[in-house]
Amino acid sequence: MRLVWATVSESAGERDGIQQLLASLDDGSTGRAIAYPALSGACAVGERVLLNTTAVDLELGTGGVHFVVARAGKGVVLDDAAAGHVIKLRYTPMQRNVLAVEEQQSPHATVMAGATTLDGVPVVCCGLHSQILPVAAAVKAVDPGLKVVYVMTDGASLPLAFSDLVAAMSRERLLDETITAGQAFGGGLEAVSLHSALLAAKHVACADVIIVSLGPGITGTATPFGHGGVAQGEAINAVAALGGLPIAPLRLSFADKRPRHRGVSHHSLVALGTIALAPAVVVVPLLLPEGADAVEAALEEAGVWRRHIRRDATDTELPDTRGIAMRSMGRTPADDPVFFLAAAAAGTEAARSAVESHTVGDGG
Numbered sequence: 001m002r003l004v005w006a007t008v009s010e011s012a013g014e015r016d017g018i019q020q021l022l023a024s025l026d027d028g029s030t031g032r033a034i035a036y037p038a039l040s041g042a043c044a045v046g047e048r049v050l051l052n053t054t055a056v057d058l059e060l061g062t063g064g065v066h067f068v069v070a071r072a073g074k075g076v077v078l079d080d081a082a083a084g085h086v087i088k089l090r091y092t093p094m095q096r097n098v099l100a101v102e103e104q105q106s107p108h109a110t111v112m113a114g115a116t117t118l119d120g121v122p123v124v125c126c127g128l129h130s131q132i133l134p135v136a137a138a139v140k141a142v143d144p145g146l147k148v149v150y151v152m153t154d155g156a157s158l159p160l161a162f163s164d165l166v167a168a169m170s171r172e173r174l175l176d177e178t179i180t181a182g183q184a185f186g187g188g189l190e191a192v193s194l195h196s197a198l199l200a201a202k203h204v205a206c207a208d209v210i211i212v213s214l215g216p217g218i219t220g221t222a223t224p225f226g227h228g229g230v231a232q233g234e235a236i237n238a239v240a241a242l243g244g245l246p247i248a249p250l251r252l253s254f255a256d257k258r259p260r261h262r263g264v265s266h267h268s269l270v271a272l273g274t275i276a277l278a279p280a281v282v283v284v285p286l287l288l289p290e291g292a293d294a295v296e297a298a299l300e301e302a303g304v305w306r307r308h309i310r311r312d313a314t315d316t317e318l319p320d321t322r323g324i325a326m327r328s329m330g331r332t333p334a335d336d337p338v339f340f341l342a343a344a345a346a347g348t349e350a351a352r353s354a355v356e357s358h359t360v361g362d363g364g
Contacts, residue, residue: 002053003069006033008043017161017186019043023051023066031056035068036159038186039094041078048072069093086192088185089158098190101179101200108189108204115199118210118244120357122350123198125235125280126213127228127251127267129156130328131343133165135249136174137319138347139209139354146354149177149207151197152184155231157215160186165216165324172322177205184215194238202244208354209347210244220267222260229267233275240278245353248272248280248308249346254291255336256329263291264298273302283311283345285338313345 010022012032019035021043033051035043043049051066071077084099084106099105102112124135136148150169152160160166160180169175180187181197189204191197194212201207212235218228232248239246251265260266272282282304287295299305318326318333318340326333326340333340 002057004051004053004066005072006049006051006066008033008045008047008049011043011045015161015167017159019068021068023049025051025053025066031066033066033068034162036161036186038080039078039096039159040068040071041073041080043068043071084190086190088183088190090183096185098185100190100192101204102192102196108200111203112196112200115203116242118198118202118239118242120243120245121202121207121210122245122247122353123210123212123235123239124247124249124346124350125232125239126211126249126343126346127232127265127271128218128328129163129165129213129216130326131249131251131346132211132213133169133174133321133324133326134319134340134343135211135347135350136169137321138344139351140174141319142348142351143355146208146351147176147206148174148209148211149179149201149205150175151179151181151191151194151201151210151212152187153194153212153214153231153235154180154182154184155214155228156217156219158184160184160215163216168324172324174322174324175211177201177207179205194235195242198238198242198244208358209350212239224266224270227267227270229265229271230275231271232267233271236271236276236280237278240280245350246276246278246280247346247350247353248276248282249343250282250284250295252285252295252338252342253331253336254338255331263294264302269298269302269304272304272308276307280308281311281349282308283313283342283349285313285341285345286316287338291338311345311349313341313348315345315348316341319344319347 086100178187
């Protein structure tokens, strides 16, 4: 960990929950910095700030920017009162209170006190943050009236505001509500746990389809279980325990240069073959024969079909993302179409399940 004092030289843009800054550091360097007004207060040009430079020093990708820890003001530099008593980022210098959806002070406390089941609602359990765009777009392509709620877990980025993708999807109404679970914060609703966040999505936000994933910045170590991909299996277990319908997109790629992520990523194989104890619907996109053989062999060897329910997709077109660019690990659909098709196929399956349940419920 490295902390360096700096001076804000320029405001490079801001939106709800986040400021993007340029700063001149006292070590002689310059760089981009991010401030979360909810944690440090808003920063002004010329202001002295303390930056955490660790991610840049380690040359990380997603997290490769500086973060404002504190501002060198006098007296009270932040007085952002919240009604709640649940603390997130607990026992760190940045801990803050939020009004959790489960608290007695919450207007939703009565609903949450009686919420114990998902009542079969389809939940797409993603292994990567970048999968949520093709999933949500595919849901809206089937029926724009379906309400899509995103639950962000605390397996990667903790502030929801860090996700440019979620901000754009919310603006374009591909997401109708957001909920941050565990130590993650900044959603339209706050929840203490993943299970409670899922129930809030159903009973408070009235979701037709729920998408759950970690935020941007997944960790990987090339070991069997030392990666953020295990969260997909944990989410499947949570959904099944609450009586939902878990749907799992495969993480596929024929462009990734890392052998462990070519074909079916080892993240998917571990999440589905070991971590997920309950069956999920796993949708396989339409693949060319040479790619299909490799995918089939990997899934069979990992025992995925001994645990899970297979669906074979027939769609070969990507959904309309309302002008939001699809990108994952720096690659676009032109570079690696199968990655995005696999996620979209899961979204289509979820939407069709939601439409079918509405039809049955309406007596159709």
